[in-house]
Amino acid sequence: MSITPETANQHKNDPAVVCCLTQEGTIISPADLEDPAIFPDLEESGLLTIPENVLTIGQVLGKKLVKTVDALTPITPDMIEGGMEEETKPEVIKGNGVAEEEAVSNAIGKGNVIRIHIEEGKGINLEIPAIVTTATAVEPAARPEEEFRKEEKIEDRVKRTLLMREFDVKEVRLGDETSFENGILTIRKTLAEDALKADPLAKKMEIDIITPDNKNVFTNTIMDVIPIATKVEGAIGEGITHVLSGAVVILTGVDESGIQVHEFGSCEGIIGEKVRFGRPGCPDENDIMIRIHVTIQAGTGMERRGPYAAHKVCDAVIQEIREVLKKKDPSEAARVIEYKDVERVGRPRVVIVKEIMGQGAMHDNVILPKEPAGVLGGRPNVDLGNIPVVLSPNEVRDGGIHALTCIGPASKENTRHYFREPLVNLVAEDEEVNLVGVVFVGSPQVNEEKFYVSERLGALIEAMGVDGAIVTTEGFGNNHIDFASHIEQIGKRGIPVVGVTYAAYQGQLIVGNKYMDAMVELNKDPNGMESEILGDNTLTREDAERALAMLKAKMAGVEIKPAPKKWDQSVIEKNQELIRNAKK
Amino acid sequence: MEINADVRPIKGKIIELTERDVKIEFYGRMGMLRVPLRMLICGKHPEVGDEVELKMSYVILKSNGR
Numbered sequence: 125m126s127i128t129p130e131t132a133n134q135h136k137n138d139p140a141v142v143c144c145l146t147q148e149g150t151i152i153s154p155a156d157l158e159d160p161a162i163f164p165d166l167e168e169s170g171l172l173t174i175p176e177n178v179l180t181i182g183q184v185l186g187k188k189l190v191k192t193v194d195a196l197t198p199i200t201p202d203m204i205e206g207g208m209e210e211e212t213k214p215e216v217i218k219g220n221g222v223a224e225e226e227a228v229s230n231a232i233g234k235g236n237v238i239r240i241h242i243e244e245g246k247g248i249n250l251e252i253p254a255i256v257t258t259a260t261a262v263e264p265a266a267r268p269e270e271e272f273r274k275e276e277k278i279e280d281r282v283k284r285t286l287l288m289r290e291f292d293v294k295e296v297r298l299g300d301e302t303s304f305e306n307g308i309l310t311i312r313k314t315l316a317e318d319a320l321k322a323d324p325l326a327k328k329m330e331i332d333i334i335t336p337d338n339k340n341v342f343t344n345t346i347m348d349v350i351p352i353a354t355k356v357e358g359a360i361g362e363g364i365t366h367v368l369s370g371a372v373v374i375l376t377g378v379d380e381s382g383i384q385v386h387e388f389g390s391c392e393g394i395i396g397e398k399v400r401f402g403r404p405g406c407p408d409e410n411d412i413m414i415r416i417h418v419t420i421q422a423g424t425g426m427e428r429r430g431p432y433a434a435h436k437v438c439d440a441v442i443q444e445i446r447e448v449l450k451k452k453d454p455s456e457a458a459r460v461i462e463y464k465d466v467e468r469v470g471r472p473r474v475v476i477v478k479e480i481m482g483q484g485a486m487h488d489n490v491i492l493p494k495e496p497a498g499v500l501g502g503r504p505n506v507d508l509g510n511i512p513v514v515l516s517p518n519e520v521r522d523g524g525i526h527a528l529t530c531i532g533p534a535s536k537e538n539t540r541h542y543f544r545e546p547l548v549n550l551v552a553e554d555e556e557v558n559l560v561g562v563v564f565v566g567s568p569q570v571n572e573e574k575f576y577v578s579e580r581l582g583a584l585i586e587a588m589g590v591d592g593a594i595v596t597t598e599g600f601g602n603n604h605i606d607f608a609s610h611i612e613q614i615g616k617r618g619i620p621v622v623g624v625t626y627a628a629y630q631g632q633l634i635v636g637n638k639y640m641d642a643m644v645e646l647n648k649d650p651n652g653m654e655s656e657i658l659g660d661n662t663l664t665r666e667d668a669e670r671a672l673a674m675l676k677a678k679m680a681g682v683e684i685k686p687a688p689k690k691w692d693q694s695v696i697e698k699n700q701e702l703i704r705n706a707k708k
Numbered sequence: 709m710e711i712n713a714d715v716r717p718i719k720g721k722i723i724e725l726t727e728r729d730v731k732i733e734f735y736g737r738m739g740m741l742r743v744p745l746r747m748l749i750c751g752k753h754p755e756v757g758d759e760v761e762l763k764m765s766y767v768i769l770k771s772n773g774r
Contacts, residue, residue, distance in 0.1 A: 271734075388729065388744040426726035483745045485728035531744055571751045601746030632747075 125162075128157040134487060135160045136145025136182035138200040148192045152184045158196065162688045163651050166196065174198050179208060227437050227481025262433035284362040284463040286518045288353075289457035293371035296333045296412045302444045304452065309371060311414070311445065318600045325433035327380060327400070328419040331441065336375075336410045339396030344376040344417060345384040346391055346399070347434060347486070349406055349538040349569035352414075353496035354446035355619065361465075361519035361657060365496055366449045369458065371412040373442060377434045380422035385431055386486065391658050398533075403659035405541030416441055428506070431486040431528055439499040439526075446495055454633075460514050463517045468558035472591035472679055474482040474548060475560055477581065477614075479597040479607055480537075482510040482566025486530040489565060491515075497539045500666055504528075510573070517552040520545055520562050533648065534598035534660035535626045541659070547596065547624070547668040565610065567603040574606035581687025582613030592679045594671050596624040596663060600654075608635045617641025620678040624671050628652030628691045642684050643695050644671045652691050713765040722758045732760055 126143050127135075132154035143158040150156060158166075160181070166172035188205040189706060200404040201208040279394040292306035302312045303433050316329040334341055349374040357363035362379035377385035384390040389399045401409045416438045424430030454460075481487035482505050491513055494501030505513070513523050551559045568574055585593060593614045614621040618638065624644040627633050629652030633640075644665050649655040678684060688695065723740070724731035731742045741762075748754060 207752040426757070428727050484724070485745075485748065531746060569745055569748075569750065571749070571752055599746070600741050601744070603746060605749065 125160055125383065127157050127159045129154045132157065132181050132185065134248040136185075137180050139163070139178040140181045140184040140191055141172065141174070141178075142195065142197050142199065144195045146193050147704075148189060150189045152187050152189060152199070154181075154185070154584065157181060157184075165176040169646040171195050172198070175200060175203060176199060178427065180206070184469070196346075198336060209673075220376070224638050226284065245357060249484070249520050252402055261643070267569055268448050272485045279468040281467040282467055283467055284516070284518060285465075286362055286463040287364045287521055288461045288522075289366050289452075289454055290454055290461065291456060292458040293412060294367050296414055298331065298333070302448055304368075304445070304448045307443070309368070311441070315441050315444055319437045322440040323413055323436045325421045325424055325429055325431035325439040327421060328438075329437060329441075330415075330417045332396060332415050332417075334413040334415055336412065339394075341395055342393065343395040343398065343415070344378050344390075344392045345386040347377050347386055348375040348429065348438075348524075348527060348529055349373070349541050349658075350375060350438070350442065351497050351523065351543045352442055352445050353447050353543070354494060360484050360492055360494075360496060360522045360524050361516050362522075366452055366457075367496070368449065368615060369447075370410070371414060372407050373409065373414045373416055375416050375418065375424075375434060375437065375438045377418045377420060377431070377445055379420050379425045379430065382632040383425055384521075385420065385425040385434060386530055386533075388531045392658050398656070399658045400534075400660040403662055403664065403675055404544040404546050405536075405538035405662055406659040416536060425610075427487065428485050431530075432488075432504075435490075435526070435528060437500050442498070443495070443500075455595070457654065463518050463521050463528075463552075465516045466558075467560075470557065471556060473560050474551060474592045474594070474675065475563060475585060475590045476551060477563045477565060477567050477585070477593060477595040477610060478524070479567055479595065479603060479610060480505060480527070481598065481603065482506050482529065483569045483602070483663055484580055486528045487567075489527045489558075489564070490526040490528070492519065492524050492525055496635075497543055499526055502526060505566035506562065508566070510568045510577045511565045512565040512577065512584050514561045514563050514584070517548050517559055517562055519550075520548050525564065531601075532599055532654040533658045534655045535631070535646070535662060536659075537598045537660070543660060545663075546665040547594065547663055547671060550672055551667040556676065557592070557672075560590060565606075567606050569602070571605060573603075574602075575609060578606050578609035578613050582617065585619065586617050590619060592675050593619055594624060594675055595621060595622045596671075598662070600626060600628075604631075604633055605635055608633070608637055608640060611639050612637045616661070620675065620676045622671050622678060624663065624667065628661075628693075630654050632691070641686065642674050642678050644674060645685060646692065647691070647693065650693070652693070666700055668704075672705055673706070709732045709733065711766075713768055715765045717761055717763050718760060719761045722754055722756050722760060725754055725756050730754055730760075 138160035141158045142156055143644055146156050156409050177200050184199050188204050293309050296309045298313045300309040303310045316331050320326050353367040355366055356366055398405050418434040420430045420433055480489045488504045488506045490499050490502035492502050493499055523543050527539045529536040596611050597603050609624050611621050622642045625647040628647035644662055646661050648661055715723055720732045720734040722730050722734045729744045733740050
């Protein structure tokens with residue numbers, strides 16, 4: 125297969141290999157060359173061995189071949205008329221070893237070029253500081269202009285402020301009345317019975333407390349991890365919220381015949397082994413876990429209404445705690461955190477797209493409930509036709525998403541994940557970009573519906589007039605079809621886009637397109653598998669840093685090295701190392 | 709002994725469908741498979757009786773359990 129001039133240009137630094145029998149005297153054109161994208165396969169099958177002195181595509185184009193060569197022969201200097209002159213011999217430049225899945229290369233932004241010219245030499249090692257290659261790539265280009273306009277600096281505009289007062293929980297007890305005094309949270313025992321009134325499909329509830337020093341207890345499948353938070357003033361995303369820290373609700377469930385509600389990807393077992401403590405969506409190592417175990421009507425675990433009932437009755441328990449928490453005196457708060465939705469004037473407009481599940485049953489999320497991380501008053505994305513819905517960063521951080529979450533445990537994003545979403549927090553805090561909003565788009569079951577919502581997403585992003593986008597999805601399966609389509613819809617509008625997902629071995633991408641050239645892998649399992657440990661392969665702060673650095677690089681016009689054909693965890697580690705060095 | 713358990717296309721039909729998953733019976737009464745809807749790729753809403761295809765090999769016992 126020959127290649128086009130466009131492909132040749134993309135791969136000008138890759139080895140030149142003739143695709144077919146090529147006659148002596150031929151002036152080498154792209155049509156004579158093989159596509160470097162398939163070299164790994166050819167090398168693996170033994171059809172191709174690339175020698176060290178191979179010339180690059182950029183070096184051979186327009187040169188005359190001095191001998192007839194067979195198909196799939198790498199071009200070396202002896203095959204070219206006049207050989208290759210000394211100064212144009214390929215030099216091995218060892219930078220930071222940026223061979224990336226998703227990497228940032230050693231070029232930098234437009235109008236901000238490092239030129240390295242080597243007249244002659246051997247064994248040259250060039251070390252370029254990582255800072256040049258990653259996050260700050262945009263910065264140097266912007267600086268002179270900033271200085272130039274110092275006097276007319278425009279202030280950032282704060283759109284809304286959310287005050288979050290955190291109250292520390294030292295102990296949780298079951299008792300006669302729900303109260304929260306001196307750090308001791310008491311939950312009314314009889315609430316387990318009363319809460320069932322919220323949905324007749326819920327037949328039984330048990331509440332117990334798991335303390336951090338006693339994680340050696342059996343748990344049924346963890347359906348969700350839910351923070352306890354309540355509005356004191358204003359709507360979700362603004363005003364004042366009270367939140368408990370040091371204690372979190374975990375919802376577990378079975379049906380009356382004993383079948384786990386999340387039969388697929390269930391993580392039942394010893395809780396200390398089945399939870400990756402400290403992940404954004406999980407309990408932290410020292411959190412007290414308030415376990416609410418719900419038994420739903422037999423057989424309803426495979427319908428939408430069953431899992432939804434479990435979430436509703438669990439929310440009824442949390443609501444009684446919320447009523448007490450609302451009345452707490454602000455002076456008792458251990459910490460006050462201020463979140464601002466800021467329009468960073470003059471900075472690149474960036475959007476985060478979060479693809480959430482919408483295939484039905486527990487593949488659903490409640491959007492914008494009345495109470496933070498609550499259920500009531502919210503709209504399930506399945507009922508909204510999975511159409512994209514825009515939330516402000518503050519709405520996300522104030523519990524604007526209640527996740528019903530299903531498979532698999534390692535990759536699902538629990539309600540607490542959205543409450544502490546690391547990517548939203550990072551991009552919102554970053555002063556180099558202007559986060560304009562977070563778009564939630566559901567993933568329907570049928571392909572036709574997937575493309576319908578994806579096209580609407582493309583139109584929405586176009587109308588938002590953004591300079592960059594990060595698309596994330598949770599888990600794997602047919603949701604990767606719309607994930608790829610979302611990236612295409614954004615990419616084809618000329619907007620730099622970065623994709624973030626778990627894929628690795630078990631969740632390998634099944635579709636792709638040319639806009640998927642900047643991808644961040646969320647896998648943390650050594651074998652690249654769904655590890656059945658809650659939250660194991662979900663998005664963390666480190667993943668978010670890689671994604672944002674990659675987006676900045678892409679927006680700055682930096683070339684991104686193609687990913688290797690197969691998942692390779694070392695690439696991720698190298699990229700992470702780059703970020704760590706850049707931060708030093 | 710070297711077993712050449714190649715992956716090959718297997719057909720079957722949907723015999724059960726819920727809002728969560730589908731159950732598939734392989735043709736020739738060669739067993740059943742239940743997968744979450746997310747693992748089913750479809751151009752229309754699935755129905756009982758629809759034909760499906762996947763690629764699989766024979767199943768090989770690898771080791772003792774725990």
